[in-house]
Amino acid sequence: VRFITKRFIGEYDHKKEMTYKCSRVVDQEAVDLEILDLTWKESSVASLESSIRWADGFLLLYSITQRFSFLEVPQLKTLIDQTKQNLVVPAVLVANKADLEIGRQVTTDEGQRLAKDLRCGFRELSVAEAVLAVEAAVLQLIRLVLDQQRPLPERRSYMLTVRHALTRKLTRSKTMQW
Numbered sequence: 001v002r003f004i005t006k007r008f009i010g011e012y013d014h015k016k017e018m019t020y021k022c023s024r025v026v027d028q029e030a031v032d033l034e035i036l037d038l039t040w041k042e043s044s045v046a047s048l049e050s051s052i053r054w055a056d057g058f059l060l061l062y063s064i065t066q067r068f069s070f071l072e073v074p075q076l077k078t079l080i081d082q083t084k085q086n087l088v089v090p091a092v093l094v095a096n097k098a099d100l101e102i103g104r105q106v107t108t109d110e111g112q113r114l115a116k117d118l119r120c121g122f123r124e125l126s127v128a129e130a131v132l133a134v135e136a137a138v139l140q141l142i143r144l145v146l147d148q149q150r151p152l153p154e155r156r157s158y159m160l161t162v163r164h165a166l167t168r169k170l171t172r173s174k175t176m177q178w
């Protein structure tokens with residue numbers, strides 16, 4: 001809602017699944033967006049899997065003031081990876097409520113490490129206070145999705161994944177020789 005309307009709506013019916021539509025120009029490319037906002041804990045597994053299959057990319061949000069919301073992220077990412085069965089799933093981990101420093105329960109470092117483990121982008125921001133940061137997080141995700149829709153050899157994410165896999169393999173065979 002913050003991305004589309006630029007307004008922060010403090011309280012709304014978060015139990016309802018909502019789809020929002022809008023268009024943006026990203027790197028000179030017109031992009032039609034459909035954004036499904038859901039509280040995954042309140043969805044059935046079947047409906048969650050169907051939403052995951054429908055989506056091209058994922059913004060995974062947790063609150064820096066609620067450690068449990070951070071601890072739930074890996075479970076959700078595992079479900080996404082299993083359902084999508086892609087080498088690379090476009091996803092950005094978003095650590096929200098950065099304005100509530102006093103109630104912080106998750107460090108920025110922990111967020112960054114988790115994003116690396118889960119092969120996601122990472123942003124720490126305040127949806128309430130930083131509309132530009134929200135815009136940047138969504139744009140980062142859109143770019144990851146557009147990248148994935150390019151033919152394989154032109155994909156940055158694919159090339160990086162292959163390079164990392166090769167480096168790991170080479171390092172392992174070198175270690176074995178010694």
Ligand SMILES: Nc1nc2c(ncn2[C@@H]2O[C@H](COP(=O)(O)OP(=O)(O)OP(=O)(O)O)[C@@H](O)[C@H]2O)c(=O)[nH]1
Nearest residue numbers: 009010011014039096097098099100126127128129
């Ligand atoms: N201070 C602060 N409050 C926020 C921020 N983002 C959301 N909130 C508040 O946090 C509460 C939950 O916000 P929601 O947008 O419903 O978040 P959600 O992830 O959908 O929450 P659940 O559906 O309850 O899991 C609301 O009271 C919001 O006003 C933020 O960046 N800073």
